[in-house]
Amino acid sequence: MTTKDLANLIFPNITKTVEDIEKMYPKREVDGEVTRFAPSPTGFMHIGGCYQAITDYLIAKNTNGIFYLRNEDTDKAREKEDAVKIIMDILNYYNIVPDEYEYEGDVVGKYGPYIQSERKEIYHVFIKHLIEIGRAYPCFCTPDELSVLREKQEGMKVRTGYYGRFSKCRKISIDDAYDRIKNGEKFVIRFKSKGDFENKIWYEDLAKGRLHLSENDIDDVIMKSDNMLPTYHFAHVIDDHLMHTTIVVRGEEWLPSVTKHLEMFNAFGFDAPKYIHTPLIQKKEDGKLRKISKRKDPEANMEYFKEMGYPKDAVVESLLTIINSNYEEWRDNNPDAPFTEFKFDAKKMSSSGALYDLMKLEDISKNIISRMNKDELYEESYTWACKYDEKLKELIYKDVDYYKNIINIEREQAKPRKDIAKYSDIYNLIYYMYDELFNPEYEWMKITDTTEIKNIINTYINEYYDRDDDKDTWFNKIKELAENLGYAANMKDYKKNPDNYKGNVADIATVIRVSLTGKKNTPDLYEILKLFGIDRIRSRFNKI
């Protein structure tokens, strides 16, 4: 019996060779970097995944390369129904659109299939080859045996794992292995490592720099027993080689396994891609840092930002600020450029865990929303409300123009108002503008005397109000009104001699403001008066 016989026994229907497959995946005709986002379909778009996808996308766009999406569905137990749709939706929503992908039957790109479970035959060709050349072998150890091994190793205080003298099935003769498989015994295929743990190798990570790592000596499982699908380690090596990925962006949790991957690339004579191991996104709780958790932290799920109504650009920008520390500076200097023009630098990636700051998001978001014009804000907020906020949706729907006028207060100007951080803020910011929701507890300030209040608003409406006044005229009239009623027309005079006046122009403005809105703090009064018009002003004054 030879290794070839064994390989044929395990893969009787595989007739293609490694060379055959290689021909199907010729060198790409692009000069730029080829990156990929390769999530496992767990039904969840993690913020860390989005961080990586943005990085991949940026690198590809920067260099005129390719960014593709690959579905890593080799773990059938964990797979969720709509997982691919969830990922695609988020990617599309945030405009991180892959150049190549496979979705709902459509295959875009020549390097597919882009779904690992559809690539089974390809993996088998490579595994078969590995068995033939003696770099892979069947292992019959059961999970129980493996855990006994682990306990034994722990007891001996040696490294755990299937390596060296502990890799029992490595010593089984070809003939025995052949017979056991023939008898229907369950097995996995393991990679036969030639590494020596005592040997250190230098590995250069694009983000983390030079790292001194021990060679791999573990005989990792490369093909599982039940469905004959590859494990991540093997699929990564084959796919990223065949699809010609030049830069692999993945989480830091993969760092300890790079030596495995490097050895496998080497076993095939493939060039390994470059790697960027991204820091984990962390969260602070009770003063302690920990990995952001999808169970405890709603913001770990990209859906959260949609639900809260943060503009998509704000979310991407906020992630960009932790992807590259100099991003904010670039953005300040290039306020209107698309983010793809920002030149990504792997060395500027944080080497320790990045803490995602919701306050920062709010700030970025306020700026972005403040720069929208009223039509854009209307579109965005209405679309959002239709999905997430019935009350707001109704308000908008009832009178679109009125809504646009409200959100246009202090908008579309050089220094626009910045009070909306997310669409879910809007309702509470504007509800009192609607008569049916206007049920105020008047927040009177200095002037609380009803007679005086009535006097002020009556004098104002009867003697001063004119809808056509421009802002200066309007304010001058308020000053006049103040003066006539015994209040200081300007603050400086008042501050000099407060005793000479009943109060000042601010008190008068406050009375009008509170009468109209119930609130002591509102956007610009002049704008509100204009928005309301004489009828609404009268009816609100009459309410007092």
Added chain:
RNA sequence: GGCCCGUUGGUGAAGCGGUCUAACACAUAGCCCUCUCAAGGCUACAUACAAGGGUUCAAAUCCCUUACGGGUCACCA
């Protein structure tokens, strides 16, 4: 526990041997502006380079030790 990575102010961070009495941004506080708020401008945040040893004329920057934090040790990715 073994191996690997990291540690600059409340937060994200710049810095890569001298220009560091340590940038910038967010947060917080105060002042200014002002009809209120949101902004905007200015200022502050008291001893921010984890600790201790080296190397060097010179260290946040290089080396070692310790402490702390993180990652990883699956037929999960």
